[in-house]
């Protein structure tokens with residue numbers, strides 16, 4: 438009898454323990470309720486890297502070539518839309534054959550314009566509150582000027598770099614020159630103020646390079662790499678491309694990125710890695 442009583446008491450105690458006090462329950466449900474954020478992935482073209490050796494400080498990739506994806510993304514949040522990166526230049530659309538850069542390093546192509554691509558999800562450029570680029574290289578800023586009514590979220594360092602007298606002579610400058618509504622950032626930026634979409638300052642590839650954290654309610658947290666890494670191998674071995682702005686800064690950003698990914702338990706998607714691009718549902722499908 439004593440034994441039975443003990444068992445009954447134990448069960449009662451366990452049930453009692455499971456009951457969360459009402460006040461705590463409210464806190465828990467408030468914390469768990471994430472805003473409805475959707476992540477759409479689009480193709481901004483293809484980059485065939487004819488000289489992969491550029492993507493390391495040493496000769497590791499000597500003689501190799503590789504096809505890169507060139508993705509851009511739409512983040513739909515109840516408070517507005519953000520476009521992350523802007524693909525390859527739209528001048529490539531409709532060319533009869535891919536374009537090879539004069540130095541022979543890259544062969545690039547793009548099949549469709551952003552306005553036409555966005556129409557597949559019922560949006561137009563004017564529907565975007567924000568545009569943010571991981572950085573201002575040509576394969577990330579292609580259709581940026583289309584978003585001149587949106588606010589450009591850019592690190593001040595990147596803004597100063599791309600609007601310098603020297604940069605003003607380049608096509609990279611021309612790709613962003615119509616973006617006149619500028620919000621200059623100084624480090625990380627919580628885009629909608631609820632922690633669900635956060636720009637992470639990760640300098641090194643360029644002076645104001647950044648990555649994007651998106652906390653999706655069903656899929657879970659996601660980190661879009663920008664060009665912090667171009668390849669799985671570069672992430673694994675912490676390899677820095679030969680053309681990066683600052684090697685030490687890049688390595689420090691890699692460390693900060695990995696620590697943040699671990700803290701948030703975020704899935705990392707390397708934007709140029711074709712396998713990661715292929716994993717994503719393509720618009721009009723989306724992750725949420």
Ligand SMILES: [Zn+2]
Nearest residue numbers: 574576577664
């Ligand atoms: Zn790139």
